[in-house]
Structures are given as C-alpha cells and as structure tokens.
Amino acid sequence: MASNEYAKVGEFKPIDLLAVSAARQVTDGEVVFAGTGLPMLAIMLAQKTTAPNAVCIYEAGSVDGRPIDLPVSVGDARCHYQASIASGLWDVFGQLGRGQVDMAFLGGAEIDQYGSVNTTAMGGYSPIGKRLTGSGGNADINALAKRTVFIMVQEKRRWVERCSYITSPGWRIPKWPSGEFVHKREVYNKAFRGGPYAVISNMGVFKFDDDGVIYLETVHPGFTPEQVQDNCMFKLNISKVIGETKPPTYNDLDLLYNVVDKEGIFLP
Amino acid sequence: MGRPQKVSLAEAISLINDGDSLTFSGFTIWRRPMAAIMELIRQGKKNLHLIEVNGGTHDDMLIGAGCVKIWESCWSGHELFGKIAGNLARKLEAGEIICEDYSHVQMLYRLVAGAQGIPFMPTYSAMGCDILNPEYDMLGKAGLRDGSNPKIPAKKYEMYKENFTGSEVALIPAAQPDWCIAHVQLVGTEGTVRVLGQKYADDEAMKAADKLIVIAEQIVPEEFIRREPEHNLLPPHLVDYVVELPWAGHPTGCYGVYEADGPFIKDFFAKTRTQEGFDAWAQEWIFGVKDHEEYLAKLGVSRLEILRASAALGYSQKVKRGSR
Numbered sequence: 001m002a003s004n005e006y007a008k009v010g011e012f013k014p015i016d017l018l019a020v021s022a023a024r025q026v027t028d029g030e031v032v033f034a035g036t037g038l039p040m041l042a043i044m045l046a047q048k049t050t051a052p053n054a055v056c057i058y059e060a061g062s063v064d065g066r067p068i069d070l071p072v073s074v075g076d077a078r079c080h081y082q083a084s085i086a087s088g089l090w091d092v093f094g095q096l097g098r099g100q101v102d103m104a105f106l107g108g109a110e111i112d113q114y115g116s117v118n119t120t121a122m123g124g125y126s127p128i129g130k131r132l133t134g135s136g137g138n139a140d141i142n143a144l145a146k147r148t149v150f151i152m153v154q155e156k157r158r159w160v161e162r163c164s165y166i167t168s169p170g171w172r173i174p175k176w177p178s179g180e181f182v183h184k185r186e187v188y189n190k191a192f193r194g195g196p197y198a199v200i201s202n203m204g205v206f207k208f209d210d211d212g213v214i215y216l217e218t219v220h221p222g223f224t225p226e227q228v229q230d231n232c233m234f235k236l237n238i239s240k241v242i243g244e245t246k247p248p249t250y251n252d253l254d255l256l257y258n259v260v261d262k263e264g265i266f267l268p
Numbered sequence: 269m270g271r272p273q274k275v276s277l278a279e280a281i282s283l284i285n286d287g288d289s290l291t292f293s294g295f296t297i298w299r300r301p302m303a304a305i306m307e308l309i310r311q312g313k314k315n316l317h318l319i320e321v322n323g324g325t326h327d328d329m330l331i332g333a334g335c336v337k338i339w340e341s342c343w344s345g346h347e348l349f350g351k352i353a354g355n356l357a358r359k360l361e362a363g364e365i366i367c368e369d370y371s372h373v374q375m376l377y378r379l380v381a382g383a384q385g386i387p388f389m390p391t392y393s394a395m396g397c398d399i400l401n402p403e404y405d406m407l408g409k410a411g412l413r414d415g416s417n418p419k420i421p422a423k424k425y426e427m428y429k430e431n432f433t434g435s436e437v438a439l440i441p442a443a444q445p446d447w448c449i450a451h452v453q454l455v456g457t458e459g460t461v462r463v464l465g466q467k468y469a470d471d472e473a474m475k476a477a478d479k480l481i482v483i484a485e486q487i488v489p490e491e492f493i494r495r496e497p498e499h500n501l502l503p504p505h506l507v508d509y510v511v512e513l514p515w516a517g518h519p520t521g522c523y524g525v526y527e528a529d530g531p532f533i534k535d536f537f538a539k540t541r542t543q544e545g546f547d548a549w550a551q552e553w554i555f556g557v558k559d560h561e562e563y564l565a566k567l568g569v570s571r572l573e574i575l576r577a578s579a580a581l582g583y584s585q586k587v588k589r590g591s592r
Contacts, residue, residue, distance in 0.1 A: 036347055060295045061466040073347035075295035077465055077523045077583040088467035089376050120369060125404055131357035136322060136343035139371040139394035166398045173396030176427060190435040191392035264590035
C-alpha cells in the first residue's frame with residue numbers, strides 16, 4: 001500500500017491533507033521552528049519524505065531532535081530525544097533573532113488578509129471578549145523567521161479583513177506608538193527578513209502577493225474557490241488559483257498513521 | 269546569605285507574603301513546582317503578582333483559587349490537555365484579574381535583564397503587534413505604574429531609535445520578582461542545583477528573583493554533584509531555601525523522572541469550565557489532603573509507576589496517549 005501514488009478522495013481525512021500540504025512547504029535543508037500540534041506532524045512528515053536534512057527547533061529549547069514518539073508539547077522530553085542540543089529559550093530565540101530560522105509553522109484562532117494572526121482574545125481585548133492562550137512565541141517567530149506557514153481552520157468568522165487583536169505581525173501592521181498601518185518593512189527596518197509565506201486551511205492553500213495580500217493558490221479536492229470565498233469575511237483573490245491541492249500519497253498516509261503518530265494522538 | 273537553608277515545603281511557603289511577586293521554573297506543563305502551588309493555595313495567599321515567561325497548569329490553579337491579582341506573561345493553557353487556561357479566561361472575562369500581555373521573547377528578556385542587573389533589554393521581536401498598543405497597557409490603565417509598587421515598571425515598553433545603526437527597537441523593562449519557586453531533579457547537600465533535560469527559562473527566572481526556593485526530586489551528596497560542575501546550573505550561594513520532595517512536579521512532567529499526567533490535567537481543565545467545578549476539584553485534591561504525602565497516597569502507586577520515566581528515553585512509554 002505504501003507507494004508514491006496519490007490517494008483518492010475518500011481515502012484520506014481533511015486533517016491528513018492539512019498535515020501533508022504543510023509538510024510540502026518545507027525545503028530540504030531548512031532550519032524550521034515548529035509549535036505544538038499539527039506543525040509537529042508536518043515537520044516530522046517532511047523529514048521522513050521530501051526534507052530529510054531539515055533541522056527542527058522547538059521553542060522550549062531543543063535543537064535537531066530525532067523523536068521516535070510524537071511530543072504533546074514543545075517542552076516534552078520526546079522533542080529532544082537524540083537532539084544535538086537541549087538548551088532553553090535564550091539559545092533558540094537567539095538563533096531566531098540572529099536570522100538562522102528559515103521557516104516556521106504557526107497556528108491561530110483568527111487570521112486577516114495580511115497574514116496577521118490573533119491567538120490572544122476573540123471579540124475584543126479591553127474589555128475582553130473570549131480569552132485564548134496568548135502569544136507564546138507566535139509574535140516573535142512571525143516577526144523574525146524568514147518565512148512563516150500558518151495552519152488554520154477555514155471558518156468565516158476566523159478569516160477577517162483585520163484581526164480584532166493582532167498577536168502576531170503579518171504584512172501590514174500598526175507602527176507604534178502612532179498605530180498607523182504600514183508595510184512590515186517600515187516597522188522592522190534593518191531587522192526585516194520576511195513574513196507570512198503560506199496559509200494551509202482545511203479548504204485550500206494560500207499565498208501572499210507583493211503587497212502582502214493573501215490569495216488562494218490551490219483548492220483542496222472536493223471544494224471550489226467560491227466555497228472558500230464564502231468562508232472568508234473579506235473579498236478573497238481567487239483569480240490566481242492554479243488547480244487542486246495534490247492529495248496525500250499512500251506513503252504519506254502510512255508514515256502519518258504508522259510512524260509519526262503511531263499512537264493516534266492527533267490522528268485517531 | 270552564604271548557604272541555603274533546608275526547610276519543609278510548608279515552612280518555605282509560609283515566608284511568601286500576600287501581594288508578593290512570583291516566578292517559576294519550567295515550561296507550560298513541564299517541571300512546575302506543583303506541590304508548592306497547592307501549598308500556596310492551602311495557606312490562602314492573596315493578591316499574588318505572577319511574572320512569568322509562560323503559564324500553564326500551575327498558574328491556572330493559583331488563579332482559580334483566587335490567589336492572584338496580576339498576571340504578566342505571554343501564554344497560558346495546558347498544551348494538548350486543555351486548549352486554554354479556564355480559570356484565567358473566566359476571571360479575565362469577569363474583570364477579576366489584571367493581565368499584562370507580552371510575547372515569549374519579551375517576557376524572557378524581562379527576566380534576562382532582571383538576572384543581569386540591567387534596567388531593560390532591547391529586542392526586535394513582536395514589533396507591530398497589539399501587545400505594544402498603548403491602549404492595552406493594562407497596568408498603566410489600572411493606575412499601577414505610579415512607582416508605588418517597586419515590582420511594576422513605570423512603562424510597559426518603549427520604542428527607541430538607537431544611535432549605533434539607526435534602527436528602531438523595543439526596550440522591554442527588567443523584572444525582578446520577589447520569589448522564584450523552582451522544581452529541579454537534583455540538588456547537592458550544600459545546595460548546588462542541577463537541571464536535567466531542557467532548561468527552558470530556568471536560569472533567567474532563578475537569577476532574576478530576589479529569593480529562590482528550590483524544590484528537589486532528590487538531594488544528593490555535594491561531592492557527587494561537584495564531580496561534573498559543567499552540568500550544574502546554580503551554585504549554593506544563589507539559592508535561599510531547599511526543599512526535598514519527590515514527585516512534587518506532578519501532574520506536570522519532570523524530564524528523566526516522570527511523565528506529565530495527561531488524564532489528570534485534562535480532568536482539571538474540564539473542571540475549570542466553571543468556578544464551582546474548580547472549587548469542587550480543589551476541595552478534593554488540595555484542601556481534602558493535608559500535604560503532598562497525602563496527595564501522593566491519593567494518586568496511588570500504580571498511577572505514579574505508569575508515569576515513571578524510562579532511564580533510556582527520559583519519558584514514559586507506558587502511558588496510553590492516543591487511540592492506538
């Protein structure tokens with residue numbers, strides 16, 4: 001069964017395609033920051049398929065681990081099994097600050113058309129609506145990695161013109177203290193080195209144009225660009241769609257279910 | 269103080285006053301001083317001010333019990349075992365607690381500056397975010413940046429155009445909490461501290477605080493721990509109090525010793541959906557037992573044995589974690 005042929009619709013779940021599409025964003029040899037959850041499936045799958053030389057850093061302080069069991073958190077001992085270094089935040093965020101991180105996987109509860117993300121509060125911050133976890137490293141990593149890839153649920157209320165609270169800086173952001181919205185380059189100046197590169201949702205794969213505005217690149221099998229538009233609050237650019245997202249291969253599915261998440265933690 | 273004092277957990281916690289500021293060892297659900305958290309709750313501490321690189325099961329317990337007035341951090345939740353911090357969210361939404369949000373790097377740098385004895389650290393991290401929105405300076409809005417509390421800086425941050433290369437950076441103020449309570453694997457009989465596995469932000473948290481309480485899984489002969497000083501984190505003169513208390517990080521995980529107790533944390537998170545749920549949980553697990561010994565007895569040997577880490581891996585493979 002394990003082959004490089006593509007699985008057919010009905011032979012994989014939406015979450016499988018999320019993990020596989022995210023894994024395909026990794027270029028071999030890159031240094032990758034990954035957070036807890038789907039990002040772990042994505043980087044571990046990438047390392048076992050198309051990017052065997054990718055180096056994974058977890059923000060709690062492990063570098064280039066070779067986990068044999070799926071971690072439940074970036075602070076898990078499983079992250080640093082066979083790692084080259086087990087250190088701490090000062091070390092790994094220092095590497096990020098120094099420009100060593102090529103790409104990063106992140107998530108969020110709300111995303112806007114410029115790739116800014118909210119993981120802090122839905123429905124207002126002061127007074128607060130609904131409190132979420134807060135930034136963690138999201139703001140730091142989106143700020144200073146060369147490319148970031150977001151893994152998001154596609155729901156209309158979560159895909160908005162402008163985030164109600166910007167936890168993590170996308171392409172057009174407020175320059176404090178005035179709060180004027182400008183391109184990220186104007187906020188970061190000499191420290192600017194990139195930003196949101198792709199967003200993977202359960203309906204499609206998105207990229208950003210030269211102005212930092214999101215557009216739909218591929219739709220997942222079974223969806224139309226119009227259906228994706230219906231799940232965004234803003235007018236989505238669907239004029240650049242190049243086709244359908246490639247499904248997982250049988251080999252991808254075998255690795256996901258029998259190696260990466262053999263215990264069925266994310267993929268029951 | 270030259271050498272740390274060895275005390276009981278209850279003695280150590282009794283030194284902490286209402287209104288004191290606290291920071292902790294560990295990361296989210298790993299190596300948190302949980303027995304100390306439960307003892308703080310038992311002793312009925314009030315108006316605590318938490319200043320930490322990130323939160324987790326420990327601070328949500330303190331917050332649920334009404335011990336906390338101010339939470340300065342960047343994240344709280346229970347990782348895969350609970351997607352948010354239920355008590356924190358409920359009390360924030362009810363306006364019962366003040367929260368000052370920063371990013372991970374910003375919080376780390378606050379403690380780095382505190383540990384180095386300098387007033388601030390510059391960083392490019394997290395510029396252009398609402399963390400820096402002047403409207404969201406919550407301690408400022410509450411009138412608490414007036415200098416009356418030495419643990420609260422006059423400003424949340426400052427944007428600064430530096431004169432070396434002409435770039436703009438954010439200056440983040442130092443933090444020196446009154447106390448750090450740390451949970452570690454090994455402490456020598458004289459007080460040398462060794463942390464195994466990832467160090468998270470322990471070094472910074474322990475050195476930034478005015479006073480340090482270290483809770484050790486094991487106290488070992490000083491001669492043993494000094495055979496390989498390159499593996500040690502702190503010398504005795506930086507430690508104020510040492511408590512020896514095995515399994516005192518449960519239900520969080522302690523590298524090389526035991527696994528995080530996922531089902532326990534999941535159950536805790538479920539109970540925090542309401543204050544009544546949390547109160548009943550606290551009645552059973554905190555007030556219903558006299559101390560950590562009774563807590564461990566209530567958990568039972570077989571539960572703890574499943575969590576015991578493999579010597580080869582540093583974690584346990586006996587825990588049922590998923591559907592397969």
